[in-house]
Amino acid sequence: MNTADLGLPVDVPSTALFTDQYELTMLQAALKAGTAERHSVFEVFTRRLPDGRRYGVVAGTGRVLDAVENLRFDADVLGFLRERNIVDEETLDRLAGYRFTGDIWGYPEGEVYFPGSPIMRVEGSFAECVLLETVILSILNHDSAIAAAASRMSSAAGERPLIEMGARRTHELAAVAAARAAYIGGFATTSDLAAGFRYGIPTVGTSAHAFTLLHDTERDAFQAQVDSLGRGTTLLVDTYDVAEAVRTAVEVAGPELGAVRIDSGDLLLVAHRVREQLDELGATDTRIVVTSDLDEYAIASLAAAPVDAYGVGTQLVTGSGHPTCSMVYKLVARAGSADPAAPLVSVAKKSTGGKTSIGGRKWAARRPDAHGVAEAEVVGTGPVPAGLADHQLLVELVKGGEVVGREPLDAVRDRHAAARAGLPLSANQLSRGEPVIPTEYVQGLSGN
Numbered sequence: 001m002n003t004a005d006l007g008l009p010v011d012v013p014s015t016a017l018f019t020d021q022y023e024l025t026m027l028q029a030a031l032k033a034g035t036a037e038r039h040s041v042f043e044v045f046t047r048r049l050p051d052g053r054r055y056g057v058v059a060g061t062g063r064v065l066d067a068v069e070n071l072r073f074d075a076d077v078l079g080f081l082r083e084r085n086i087v088d089e090e091t092l093d094r095l096a097g098y099r100f101t102g103d104i105w106g107y108p109e110g111e112v113y114f115p116g117s118p119i120m121r122v123e124g125s126f127a128e129c130v131l132l133e134t135v136i137l138s139i140l141n142h143d144s145a146i147a148a149a150a151s152r153m154s155s156a157a158g159e160r161p162l163i164e165m166g167a168r169r170t171h172e173l174a175a176v177a178a179a180r181a182a183y184i185g186g187f188a189t190t191s192d193l194a195a196g197f198r199y200g201i202p203t204v205g206t207s208a209h210a211f212t213l214l215h216d217t218e219r220d221a222f223q224a225q226v227d228s229l230g231r232g233t234t235l236l237v238d239t240y241d242v243a244e245a246v247r248t249a250v251e252v253a254g255p256e257l258g259a260v261r262i263d264s265g266d267l268l269l270v271a272h273r274v275r276e277q278l279d280e281l282g283a284t285d286t287r288i289v290v291t292s293d294l295d296e297y298a299i300a301s302l303a304a305a306p307v308d309a310y311g312v313g314t315q316l317v318t319g320s321g322h323p324t325c326s327m328v329y330k331l332v333a334r335a336g337s338a339d340p341a342a343p344l345v346s347v348a349k350k351s352t353g354g355k356t357s358i359g360g361r362k363w364a365a366r367r368p369d370a371h372g373v374a375e376a377e378v379v380g381t382g383p384v385p386a387g388l389a390d391h392q393l394l395v396e397l398v399k400g401g402e403v404v405g406r407e408p409l410d411a412v413r414d415r416h417a418a419a420r421a422g423l424p425l426s427a428n429q430l431s432r433g434e435p436v437i438p439t440e441y442v443q444g445l446s447g448n
Contacts, residue, residue, distance in 0.1 A: 050322035060143030061109035110415035145319035150185025166317035232258035275306035382444010
């Protein structure tokens with residue numbers, strides 16, 4: 001079965017109402033003003049990275065493509081809008097036939113980004129593009145925040161695998177998206193079966209403390225699990241006394257025991273003691289998995305510990321303190337009339353308080369230094385300088401309303417690993433700092 005054909009993992013007829021009301025009222029007003037058909041260019045970007053982050057990670061692009069395809073105003077949705085008197089009949093008639101027929105370009109999913117990076121560019125009539133703002137931002141802001149946290153955690157973990165196990169710490173549907181984003185950021189597996197079903201992510205899981213407490217003795221619980229799942233299973237050893245549990249686990253499963261999991265206590269100290277005990281008992285190949293409210297800093301602190309894998313939940317699905325990326329969706333260029341031949345005019349918001357934006361349809365390139373390491377994110381309008389032509393970042397995602405940029409999740413995951421490897425080494429530092437490379441702007445012709 002091809003799970004990509006299953007559609008969105010939500011029980012709704014479309015993504016049409018994953019929006020804010022003002023998008024529909026803007027459409028109504030633009031239809032009345034005769035400006036709805038003006039060719040428009042919207043861009044997604046962020047003015048700054050979350051405090052202390054050195055780079056961002058683009059995640060959710062594949063889900064955006066699904067959402068754009070599924071944005072349809074069916075009879076029930078139109079009835080709701082009519083009943084609430086949200087828009088007039090002319091607008092409802094327009095919505096009834098809504099299909100996005102424009103173009104979308106963007107950073108390929110898994111790529112890194114920086115302040116000002118044109119992460120996604122949406123082009124078409126104003127009427128088409130304005131309706132996509134909220135659904136695009138809700139997906140990209142959430143998934144990119146999770147992927148950035150996952151990337152920092154996987155960097156801290158090095159070669160040790162990470163298990164995503166945060167489903168019980170977030171909304172049930174957000175959990176599926178979070179598992180997908182975590183996989184992009186470098187996690188190896190998830191405990192969430194919906195994510196495994198929807199996206200093909202490898203799933204893992206054995207038992208919780210409740211299983212041990214169910215049985216009359218810890219030995220009975222371990223024996224039942226080994227009888228059911230085999231000697232290669234992972235036994236949870238911190239329900240009562242860790243040392244006694246490790247001894248019992250090896251007695252029950254033998255030296256072929258797959259792993260033990262530690263979910264509480266001083267993980268650094270306990271991991272060393274458990275490793276020593278396992279080796280003394282002859283279980284030299286038994287792995288140690290640690291969980292318990294880990295984040296990237298805790299993972300880094302365990303680098304010298306005899307730990308073989310980490311399980312991360314709450315801190316991952318909440319973006320490790322930064323649950324959004326503050327991405328915005330802004331109109332940067334539009335035609336002066338509905339005439340298809342009308343040239344684009346650069347437009348931009350001008351305000352105080354750090355909310356200004358730069359007008360014009362933009363390109364982006366990452367300039368490498370003499371060693372092939374990224375040294376600047378170059379964003380510009382107009383012609384692309386010859387020296388940057390081979391380093392452009394935006395790729396075509398939707399052409400004339402047809403999705404052309406969908407790709408396997410493993411390819412996205414590999415892209416992120418390569419993109420992160422192409423950054424300066426300081427990108428992997430967990431200490432607070434500025435973006436690892438600066439963003440430079442190149443001004444071209446207005447409206448391009």
